[in-house]
Amino acid sequence: MDGRQFADEYAKKVLKSRCKVFIERYERLPVLNSIVVGEHPAIRSYVRVKERYFDRLCMVSKNHFLPEKTSEQEVLSLLRQLNEDSTVDGILVHMPLPDHINEEIVIENIVTEKDVDGLSPKNIYAWVKDLPGLIPATALAAFALLKYYRIPIKGKHAVVIGRSTVIGKPVAHLVLREDATVTICHSKTKKLGFHTTKADILISAVGKPHLVNKEMVKPNAVVVDVGINKKNGKIVGDVDFKSIKDKVSYITPVPGGVGPVTVAMLASNLLLTFELQQHDSDENIQASLRRYYTTFDDFYRDSNP
Numbered sequence: 001m002d003g004r005q006f007a008d009e010y011a012k013k014v015l016k017s018r019c020k021v022f023i024e025r026y027e028r029l030p031v032l033n034s035i036v037v038g039e040h041p042a043i044r045s046y047v048r049v050k051e052r053y054f055d056r057l058c059m060v061s062k063n064h065f066l067p068e069k070t071s072e073q074e075v076l077s078l079l080r081q082l083n084e085d086s087t088v089d090g091i092l093v094h095m096p097l098p099d100h101i102n103e104e105i106v107i108e109n110i111v112t113e114k115d116v117d118g119l120s121p122k123n124i125y126a127w128v129k130d131l132p133g134l135i136p137a138t139a140l141a142a143f144a145l146l147k148y149y150r151i152p153i154k155g156k157h158a159v160v161i162g163r164s165t166v167i168g169k170p171v172a173h174l175v176l177r178e179d180a181t182v183t184i185c186h187s188k189t190k191k192l193g194f195h196t197t198k199a200d201i202l203i204s205a206v207g208k209p210h211l212v213n214k215e216m217v218k219p220n221a222v223v224v225d226v227g228i229n230k231k232n233g234k235i236v237g238d239v240d241f242k243s244i245k246d247k248v249s250y251i252t253p254v255p256g257g258v259g260p261v262t263v264a265m266l267a268s269n270l271l272l273t274f275e276l277q278q279h280d281s282d283e284n285i286q287a288s289l290r291r292y293y294t295t296f297d298d299f300y301r302d303s304n305p
């Protein structure tokens with residue numbers, strides 16, 4: 001499953017035209033503000049990919065790189081400023097944050113309508129309850145690849161490895177919503193391979209290089225590898241791609257799989273938050289949110305994987 005192709009086609013067929021309409025209607029460009037605390041090579045590389053993609057779409061991506069020793073109060077004060085700034089349409093706080101900063105408190109302080117990564121309490125409530133709301137971009141990306149490649153989900157057994165709020169849990173909800181039977185595995189799961197070999201769809205979001213090997217997958221399974229790890233100076237996923245690729249029917253590479261789609265979903269979420277900023281009633285906000293997910297269905301129907 002080719003994430004770069006997805007990101008390219010989605011930009012051409014959906015994002016460019018929607019962005020153009022919004023820029024004409026609202027007479028300015030959509031603006032994302034991201035906060036990065038400390039030095040993280042993986043985050044820096046994500047930020048670079050994001051900037052290139054956003055440039056193509058005439059979206060503004062502004063980054064606040066803060067030193068590792070930045071206090072929680074300083075991050076919260078920047079967030080307050082961005083929440084109140086009417087020229088800021090989306091806010092993204094890159095995780096992980098240093099240990100002295102409470103991630104929950106930070107996330108709770110992002111205003112719901114600017115929360116492009118769908119992690120604020122109201123957005124989490126929405127995706128857990130299947131209500132319209134913003135969904136974390138990486139989870140949305142893993143799910144989007146399944147839909148793009150027209151992988152049947154209903155009635156299938158999906159196994160998700162990882163239970164983080166940003167990936168594991170929301171992606172499990174997304175496939176559950178499509179009537180998959182879902183097993184969630186984590187670090188305390190005994191005999192991981194026992195579960196993964198039962199998976200028609202296996203989604204790994206752990207962060208351990210080559211955790212999943214050939215013996216752990218069912219023949220003809222669909223494998224989505226969300227992990228990004230460094231091994232011998234190279235970026236690799238959680239899945240041993242080389243040994244598995246001939247055994248399964250579909251698999252995402254790392255790099256070039258979920259990563260580029262995550263950036264596309266982030267851009268898509270930003271366009272939504274841009275639209276939400278223009279509404280002054282909850283009714284209009286809910287209507288935009290409901291409309292948003294139908295645009296994906298149109299794209300999957302007309303896509304050309």
Ligand code: NAP
Pocket residue numbers: 042138161162163164165166167168185186187188189192205206207208211226227228229258259260262
């Ligand atoms: P996280 O918060 O550290 O969560 C990792 C999850 O993996 C946890 O639920 C943990 O279980 C579980 N786990 C750890 N070791 C395990 C093992 N040996 N067997 C089974 N489960 C195990 O990480 P995250 O933020 O969800 O990110 C996961 C991966 O996705 C990372 O590699 C990250 O770099 C990558 N990522 C990719 C993208 C993209 O665009 N492709 C974007 C963001 C992140 P416990 O809950 O029990 O601790």
